[in-house]
Amino acid sequence: MTTPTKPVTSGSLLIAWQLRDKNVLIVGGGEVAAGRLEIVLGADARVTLIAPSEDLHKTIREIVDTNDRVTYHDRLFEGPExxxxxxxxxxxxxxxxxxxxxxxxxxxxxxxxxxxDIPPSCDFYFGSQIRRGPLQILVSTDGNGPKIAHLIRRRIENVLPDDVEQTVLNVGRLRAKLRKRAPGVGGMLGKRRMGWMIKVSTQWSLEELAALDDLMMEKLLDEGWEKNAVPNDQAQALAASNA
Known part of the structure; x- marks a missing residue:
């Protein structure tokens, strides 16, 4: 009998925090604040930024002038209000x-x-991030070494396929089409849908998934989902649909 692996402790919980239309306060106007501003705007947050104008980074100036999701106050932080x-x-x-x-x-x-730069005063860390459309990858050292996180992120980024964004988008579109054919939440149908999508995602290469178009998706559903099978690749799916 194998001994269960003990969970790793003393780390942070990595989650995808939904910030759409949430209110984020940024105090500061330098380079770090500019980076934070770009990150939270990328998550569709609404931002209030407080900083004296004489210290405002050029990136922040450009964003404040062009983005109506940012409210800027030319002053220092005042208090609880x-x-x-x-x-x-x-x-x-x-x-x-x-x-x-x-x-x-x-x-x-x-x-x-x-x-x-004050880890004990942080409830969360930003880490080093890769973003390719809906694909987001976070590398965190739990506050121990931001530069190391950056270097590791670069290594990961270098091995990602150029069309990985399209892969993720296509899998999302395929899932949406499948839900239209087999609507419902949970139960045996939900488990079957999940199992079928897992098989497609693992049996087909990232490049094949990136090349899917609407017609190919429909054929994959016809020859795969409807027949409770998963064609091994695009060629098999096309051959079966044309037989």
Whole structure:
């Protein structure tokens, strides 16, 4: 009898946090704040940014001028009133004590906060991210070495297929088509749908999945799902549909 593997502890929980239309506060206007701003806007958040204009990074200036999801206040952080209605808070300022003060105010109000370069004052880390359309990969060292996370991310990025974004999009479209043919939530049907999609995703290469078009998806569903099978590749699916 094999001994169960003990779970790794003392790490962070890596999750995909849905920020669409949530309110994010960013305190700071430098390069780090600019990076944070781009990341949360990429998740469709609504952002309030507080920083004196004389220290504002050029990227932030461009975004503030062109993006109506950003509300900018040309001043320093003032106090608890700046945290009203906030779902996530980020600080990226040089004043460590001020960051810690903002952190305490946020935690008192149960607002998750990240204070740049102060790991003990962070409820979460950003890590080093790869984003190709809907595909997102996060490399985190749990605050131990951001540069190492960046180097590891680069290695992963170098081995990803060029068309991996299309692969992910096509699998999503295939799942949507399958749900139309076999609607419903949970139960045996749900398990069968999941099992069939797993087989398609593992038996077909990433490149084959990236090459799927609507006609090919319909043929795959006809010759695969409807017959409770999975063609080994595109050629087999096409041959079966033309037989």
């Amino acid at each position: 700046d945290l009203v209605g906030v779902d996530m808070a980020l600080t990226a300022i040089d004043d460590v004590e001020e960051s810690r003060r903002i952190c305490e105010m946020a935690r008192t109000r149960h607002i998750p906060i990240n204070c740049a």
